[in-house]
Amino acid sequence: MGKGREDGPLSTSSAYAVLGVQPDCSPVEIKAAFRAKVKQFHPDVNRDENSDAMIRRVIQAYQILSSYTPSQIIETECLDPFDRPECEAFDVFVNELLCVGKACSSSCVERAPHAFRFDSSTGTARAFSQGQEEDYQVQCAVGQCPRSCIHYVTPSQRILLEELLHSILDVPYDTSAEADLLFSLITKAKFENNRYQKPKKKTKSSTQHVDWF
Structure with a gap:
């Protein structure tokens, strides 16, 4: 991760x-x-x-x-890039709660081995390389995942989603509340990222006098 x-x-x-x-x-x-x-x-x-x-x-x-738990940190400390994405969503995040790992009929690891690999502890796929937004193989892996568990997110969203996912996978007792939060944040990220618009560049105004006549 x-x-x-x-x-x-x-x-x-x-x-x-x-x-x-x-x-x-x-x-x-x-x-x-x-x-x-x-x-x-x-x-x-x-x-x-x-x-x-x-x-x-x-x-x-x-x-x-x-x-605090990771979910409490997100909710109470204004650590919320899901409301206002900081940039375009080009990082990839695998929701390992849905991933079936090597049992997948259309594995992202096979499609884009330079960006995904199977985690030895969970057996699920995990993105280990970022900055592949123009990579056709990665785009195919994301778009053709049969479980729809790979998502384009921003760097800040990815870090928080990974922290939350890690806390869920690491804890042996009931983490249904954290899992619900993870799914809701992914949904929120997809919605807000689709609405994101790059900040417009400010036009430089010339201070030089122009004589039009």
Whole structure:
């Protein structure tokens, strides 16, 4: 599901370090630090290849220090690119709750092996390469998925959907509420992404005097 999981779970002391706050700081300071870090590593602002991993660590750190679940973070912390997409939806996200993995008759892994692969722990397909918006094989994989479980999303939407999906797959007990939220966010993303319009470029007004006569 991307980089960042390979480093293992954060400790409480590491969580404070990720957010850049002291252990004796207040909840208000933790929230402010979290929002500042989200802005710093936002995919639309930070084009560094490690920005994905960093924003995941920021979310994990805030989960630890606030005791919020990923769904609560999305709902309470104004982390909602689903209302206002930050850019065009060119990243791909696989809803692994619907994916049947190698049993699929029209596997995305076979159609576009450079963009999808089967996860060893779940057996489901997962996108591991982004920035393939012009790739015909990826377009076919998305459009011809028999379970309709591959979606074009924005970078911010993808990160939050992946975090929410990961929390569902990792927890052995009932996660129906989180699953419902995942499906609703995907639906919302599809609707808003279809409405997205690129910001119009401002025309430069000339300050030079023009004598028309």
